[in-house]
Amino acid sequence: MTKLLLAxxxxxxxxxxxxxxxxxxxxxxxxxxxxxLALETGRPLLLDFTAPWCKPCLAMxxxxxxxxxxxxxxxxxxxxxxxxxxxxxxxxxYNVSAIPYVLFxxxxxxxxxxxxxxGAKNVKELNxxxxxxxxxxxxxxxxxxxxxxxxxxxxALLGIAxxxxxxxxxxxxNTFYERAARTPEIKADAEKxxxxxxxxxxxxxxxxxxxxxxxxxxxxxxxYPTGRYSELSIxxxxxxxxxxxxxxxxxxxxxxxxxxxxASKNHAxxxxxxxxxxxxxxx
Numbered sequence: 401m402t403k404l405l406l407a408x409x410x411x412x413x414x415x416x417x418x419x420x421x422x423x424x425x426x427x428x429x430x431x432x433x434x435x436x437l438a439l440e441t442g443r444p445l446l447l448d449f450t451a452p453w454c455k456p457c458l459a460m461x462x463x464x465x466x467x468x469x470x471x472x473x474x475x476x477x478x479x480x481x482x483x484x485x486x487x488x489x490x491x492x493x494y495n496v497s498a499i500p501y502v503l504f505x506x507x508x509x510x511x512x513x514x515x516x517x518x519g520a521k522n523v524k525e526l527n528x529x530x531x532x533x534x535x536x537x538x539x540x541x542x543x544x545x546x547x548x549x550x551x552x553x554x555x556a557l558l559g560i561a562x563x564x565x566x567x568x569x570x571x572x573x574n575t576f577y578e579r580a581a582r583t584p585e586i587k588a589d590a591e592k593x594x595x596x597x598x599x600x601x602x603x604x605x606x607x608x609x610x611x612x613x614x615x616x617x618x619x620x621x622x623x624y625p626t627g628r629y630s631e632l633s634i635x636x637x638x639x640x641x642x643x644x645x646x647x648x649x650x651x652x653x654x655x656x657x658x659x660x661x662x663a664s665k666n667h668a669x670x671x672x673x674x675x676x677x678x679x680x681x682x683x
Contacts, residue, residue, distance in 0.1 A: 425465055425474050427481040431490055438478045438507035442538025445509065446477040449491065449501040451484040456518040457500045464523060473527070476535035477504075504529060507537050508544060512569055534567040554585030558592065570603040577603075594620075598629035602636060610640040614649075631657070635666035642673040650674075
């Protein structure tokens, strides 16, 4: 009877230990193997740059990465521990100057976003990224494979760019739009060339990168004066100019919109931007 109890107790301890193990994040150490797995499964990468001498890094291991909700949130990712001292190729590739440094990347290894340090603000932001970042990149696996074989595959680059844009990764999507725009395949397609030109500018506008947005809109309007995206582009240029404090430039775009699109609903948005800028100035 005692033997049976002991055997049962040992079995319980073993099962409990196995269950506890499953509650921890499975950290990969080999980045190349992790990236290959990410490409195969369509899962994003999570890189934690750390070192044994880094006290905040050790604190993250004890106080953050072990939390049940964090462990659950990281399951869709391929998680990789990167030794800051011994993996200088990755430190250099991602320009990591200080740790802790947590980086999120697509399966190709392109950085999407990062957070440096460990504090209340970082924890809040990391939890938000873990919740909001796309978890399934498998819809573009075929495009990844295509550009592995041919780096200037225009259709594949455009497919990746469109996927990233829909997922809200606008800066990264512009990287692929710009690569696509340089390919002979996209250059030969007038409709796609126009769409890429307008989308790059509107992405910049959306992420409040107003100077390049206006510059790209000017190029778009010059090349496509009656283009399909003219109305939205002119309105975006007007509002971006207001945000930059360039009211004379904004007036020019606003007048252009009134002339070319008198019934546009974007007139109200421009008027609201003028009013907002005026209120800020008055304060």
